[in-house]
Amino acid sequence: MPLPSSQLKFSISWQAIVSVLMFGFMYLPILVLTIYSFNQSPYSAGWTGFTLNWYWKFFSDTKILSALRDSLAVAICAVGIAAILGTLMAVGLSRYRFPGKGLYQGISYLPLIIPDIAIAVATLVFLAAVAIPFSGGLIQLSLGTIVAAHVVFCLAYVALVVSTRLTNLNPHLEEAALDLGATPMQAFIQVLLPELMPAIISGCLLAFVLSMDDFLIASFTAGGGANTLPMEIFSRIRTGVKPDINALSVVLILGSGFAFFVAEYIRYRSEQKRLK
Amino acid sequence: MSQASPPISREAPRKQPAALARLLEPLALLGPAGIWLALLLVIPTLLIFQLSLVPGIRPGDVVNPSGLDNYVQIFQPLYLQVLGRSLFFAAGTTLICLVLGFPVAYWIALLVPKRWRNLTLIGFVLPLWTSSLLRSYAWITILRPTGVLNTVLTSFGLPALDILNRDAAVLVGMSYSLLPYMVLILYASLEKLDTRLLEAAADLGATPKQAFWQVTVPQTLPGIAAGCLLVFITGLGDFVDPELLGGASSMTAARLIYNQFLGATQNWGFGSALSMLLILTVSIAIALLLKYGDRNASGV
Amino acid sequence: MRPTVKKTGAKDELYIYTWSSYIDDSLLQTFTAQTGIRVIATTFDSNETMLATIRAGKGAEYSIIYPSDYAVAKMIDLKLLQELDYTKISGQENILVKFQNSVHDPGNRYHIPVSWGTTGLIYNSEKLNPPPQDWNYLWLNQSQLSRRMTLLNDTREVMGATLRALGYSYNSTDPQEIKQAYEKLVKLKPAITNFTSDAWRDQLLAGDLLLAMGYSSDAVAVIQQDARFKYVIPSSGTSLWSDTMVIPRTAPNPDAAYAWINFMLQPSVAAQVAQRLFFATPNQAAHDQLPAPLRDNEALFPPETLLTKSEGIAPVTQEIAELYEKYWTQLTSS
Numbered sequence: 001m002p003l004p005s006s007q008l009k010f011s012i013s014w015q016a017i018v019s020v021l022m023f024g025f026m027y028l029p030i031l032v033l034t035i036y037s038f039n040q041s042p043y044s045a046g047w048t049g050f051t052l053n054w055y056w057k058f059f060s061d062t063k064i065l066s067a068l069r070d071s072l073a074v075a076i077c078a079v080g081i082a083a084i085l086g087t088l089m090a091v092g093l094s095r096y097r098f099p100g101k102g103l104y105q106g107i108s109y110l111p112l113i114i115p116d117i118a119i120a121v122a123t124l125v126f127l128a129a130v131a132i133p134f135s136g137g138l139i140q141l142s143l144g145t146i147v148a149a150h151v152v153f154c155l156a157y158v159a160l161v162v163s164t165r166l167t168n169l170n171p172h173l174e175e176a177a178l179d180l181g182a183t184p185m186q187a188f189i190q191v192l193l194p195e196l197m198p199a200i201i202s203g204c205l206l207a208f209v210l211s212m213d214d215f216l217i218a219s220f221t222a223g224g225g226a227n228t229l230p231m232e233i234f235s236r237i238r239t240g241v242k243p244d245i246n247a248l249s250v251v252l253i254l255g256s257g258f259a260f261f262v263a264e265y266i267r268y269r270s271e272q273k274r275l276k
Numbered sequence: 277m278s279q280a281s282p283p284i285s286r287e288a289p290r291k292q293p294a295a296l297a298r299l300l301e302p303l304a305l306l307g308p309a310g311i312w313l314a315l316l317l318v319i320p321t322l323l324i325f326q327l328s329l330v331p332g333i334r335p336g337d338v339v340n341p342s343g344l345d346n347y348v349q350i351f352q353p354l355y356l357q358v359l360g361r362s363l364f365f366a367a368g369t370t371l372i373c374l375v376l377g378f379p380v381a382y383w384i385a386l387l388v389p390k391r392w393r394n395l396t397l398i399g400f401v402l403p404l405w406t407s408s409l410l411r412s413y414a415w416i417t418i419l420r421p422t423g424v425l426n427t428v429l430t431s432f433g434l435p436a437l438d439i440l441n442r443d444a445a446v447l448v449g450m451s452y453s454l455l456p457y458m459v460l461i462l463y464a465s466l467e468k469l470d471t472r473l474l475e476a477a478a479d480l481g482a483t484p485k486q487a488f489w490q491v492t493v494p495q496t497l498p499g500i501a502a503g504c505l506l507v508f509i510t511g512l513g514d515f516v517d518p519e520l521l522g523g524a525s526s527m528t529a530a531r532l533i534y535n536q537f538l539g540a541t542q543n544w545g546f547g548s549a550l551s552m553l554l555i556l557t558v559s560i561a562i563a564l565l566l567k568y569g570d571r572n573a574s575g576v
Numbered sequence: 577m578r579p580t581v582k583k584t585g586a587k588d589e590l591y592i593y594t595w596s597s598y599i600d601d602s603l604l605q606t607f608t609a610q611t612g613i614r615v616i617a618t619t620f621d622s623n624e625t626m627l628a629t630i631r632a633g634k635g636a637e638y639s640i641i642y643p644s645d646y647a648v649a650k651m652i653d654l655k656l657l658q659e660l661d662y663t664k665i666s667g668q669e670n671i672l673v674k675f676q677n678s679v680h681d682p683g684n685r686y687h688i689p690v691s692w693g694t695t696g697l698i699y700n701s702e703k704l705n706p707p708p709q710d711w712n713y714l715w716l717n718q719s720q721l722s723r724r725m726t727l728l729n730d731t732r733e734v735m736g737a738t739l740r741a742l743g744y745s746y747n748s749t750d751p752q753e754i755k756q757a758y759e760k761l762v763k764l765k766p767a768i769t770n771f772t773s774d775a776w777r778d779q780l781l782a783g784d785l786l787l788a789m790g791y792s793s794d795a796v797a798v799i800q801q802d803a804r805f806k807y808v809i810p811s812s813g814t815s816l817w818s819d820t821m822v823i824p825r826t827a828p829n830p831d832a833a834y835a836w837i838n839f840m841l842q843p844s845v846a847a848q849v850a851q852r853l854f855f856a857t858p859n860q861a862a863h864d865q866l867p868a869p870l871r872d873n874e875a876l877f878p879p880e881t882l883l884t885k886s887e888g889i890a891p892v893t894q895e896i897a898e899l900y901e902k903y904w905t906q907l908t909s910s
Contacts, residue, residue: 029414045781092305122320128633235596
């Protein structure tokens with residue numbers, strides 16, 4: 001049919017062009033950071049020569065590496081927990097009507113709205129004045145308390161993204177599964193979950209990035225030597241953030257890009273095998 | 277599969293769950309998140325509210341809620357101006373992200389072959405793996421008078437742009453950080469778009485423009501709303517970009533609140549009151565949006 | 577000068593709360609090698625964050641904290657610190673007399689200074705002729721400097737400098753004087769590019785800025801990078817800042833804390849920190865151990881004559897603090 005395909009061809013050109021431009025926009029600062037990570041000068045003023053020193057410095061800087069490790073640990077744990085809790089919550093909210101649902105829904109949006117500094121201070125006060133004494137010292141400020149605080153906003157983001165997907169979903173699929181004799185659990189896992197997967201992944205990506213980048217909440221709820229990456233970086237501002245942090249960013253992006261590529265490849269191959 | 281027999285009744289193949297068991301399902305879904313939020317969100321928020329009712333509270337003081345002085349203090353032209361600036365930056369960023377992000381999300385969700393979709397999406401979000409501070413510094417390097425942008429422009433004979441330390445730079449920096457969020461959320465919505473509807477519209481003689489506005493947009497309205505909401509609210513909370521990129525007159529509400537908690541005055545009461553006000557205004561906006569969305573959805 | 581330390585079983589650990597730059601691997605390893613105590617450090621990015629987290633309940637695990645001088649005064653007020661037992665400290669006689677009796681903590685009962693510096697103007701000596709000598713230069717050459725200068729992103733530093741330019745004290749508590757300072761700043765405002773305490777470095781080196789208000793440590797680093805730049809301490813006086821070590825009242829391991837203090841007072845260690853960070857050291861013996869270029873660096877170690885008119889920024893009453901904040905909000909908002 002000539003009309004749709006020509007219409008499709010027309011669509012491809014302008015959306016693709018805008019997308020390519022936006023990709024360029026997104027990677028421009030990364031390019032700048034990369035270039036200056038090879039710059040001899042500790043400042044991003046002018047090019048003074050090529051060097052790999054900043055990369056050596058980064059790889060041998062145990063403070064940064066342990067901060068990176070702490071940040072990744074927090075992000076992975078928080079997003080893992082939030083993925084489960086947030087998805088369950090979004091499904092629950094879309095299904096049931098109950099007294100106080102509006103309130104519950106409002107609370108689930110709250111983490112997005114509250115200013116970081118306010119929730120950071122308040123969470124610390126809560127932990128220090130209530131949680132720690134009540135638990136008899138079992139709970140201490142540590143990496144775990146950062147995770148606990150991060151789960152709060154991570155699950156809000158996951159729930160947000162999943163719920164937008166839920167509204168578009170065909171509600172009869174799950175009913176059909178139940179009619180065919182599936183238990184609610186089976187219907188959930190084998191019908192609903194795969195449908196929601198793109199949204200869950202989107203939400204998790206969002207939450208992961210936010211957790212890795214959070215500074216204020218981690219600053220206030222950290223303890224026991226836990227130091228996340230933003231804490232470490234912000235603390236260096238006073239004496240100047242040197243290009244070894246640029247090197248860190250470049251390595252992070254390349255590393256995670258590579259990891260995602262491999263994960264995608266594996267998934268794709270296993271899918272191909274399944275289809276065969 | 278049964279053919280011309282009466283519809284299979286639900287009750288027959290499934291065990292009718294007991295009343296308690298029926299409660300179990302919503303509890304399992306909503307319970308864990310609810311408890312977590314109650315402990316680590318609701319109680320701290322109530323704490324903030326309590327703090328906001330005490331004028332001049334110093335950390336470590338006993339909290340004796342005594343009035344709305346902190347709130348009254350907010351309603352002065354000075355602070356309202358600061359709030360206004362935050363709203364402007366947030367709204368501007370949201371608009372930019374929507375306009376620029378929609379084509380990208382559309383392209384990835386519908387036009388990119390399925391095997392490359394995840395990778396393209398992740399590729400778009402990957403730049404966010406850098407610290408937001410570093411990103412802002414990178415924009416300084418790009419936008420300053422002798423920076424990357426102007427070097428490129430002048431080498432083509434174009435006039436140099438004086439963007440840094442002005443509002444435009446703030447919008448660029450904020451849009452940069454928030455564009456992937458918009459794209460991620462729109463993608464989740466667009467990926468589910470039934471392209472047969474578009475084909476049907478084309479069959480019925482609709483131009484691409486008509487198909488877009490009368491089929492695509494209404495179908496993805498929840499995603500658009502969620503994306504705009506997210507970008508707007510996150511934009512309200514950004515104080516790094518306005519400060520680094522905006523120049524000498526860029527005090528935002530977020531920075532004002534930050535200063536109350538972490539400044540010389542350590543006026544946690546006033547900071548809490550500002551926070552509560554922010555929460556209240558945005559909550560009302562969300563509530564309205566949800567109501568409108570609900571009405572829309574039930575009409576569909 | 578090996579400090580003696582009681583090893584108390586599992587308490588071989590020292591938790592410190594500090595700026596990231598003060599600790600690096602080699603320093604910690606040397607300390608552990610000398611004393612057998614493991615150091616676990618948490619970092620903060622500003623005194624205010626540190627104060628807020630301690631007050632909100634975080635301080636219980638730290639035995640050493642690194643506040644700046646004015647923060648020490650606040651912590652003393654809040655009864656957060658324990659008095660130092662000088663019998664357990666060796667090496668404090670190396671501290672310059674000037675720093676042995678701080679205005680924030682008379683008699684240094686609670687703190688040991690580790691570094692100090694000044695605030696001043698860093699400028700491009702090629703482009704600015706005649707060069708700046710004092711704060712008033714900014715107002716007199718406003719048009720030349722228009723949108724090519726930055727000031728610090730710090731209420732008290734900026735207001736204080738303006739107060740000084742008007743002939744008043746950095747720590748003025750007179751609302752009239754403060755108002756005059758605000759109005760003077762408003763006149764300068766159109767020429768100010770931004771208020772920043774760190775982003776000026778790149779822009780100054782690149783030539784986008786002609787002049788920046790900054791700390792001596794940053795100035796020394798920039799000048800080392802490019803000798804076209806110079807640092808001047810305004811002749812009418814500037815602010816003197818210092819970083820210190822304190823032991824909180826709730827310190828779980830005070831013995832380790834004293835071991836740390838003695839370690840940091842060793843001249844070689846203090847000299848190493850000064851070299852790495854370009855902070856001036858208040859430790860005379862350490863100063864003598866520095867390489868000549870740093871030792872004689874006038875930006876780092878200005879002669880006494882220049883410092884007679886300088887003062888440290890002192891905490892003020894709540895009311896006055898809020899007045900300063902209000903003017904600052906107005907300044908950065910209009």
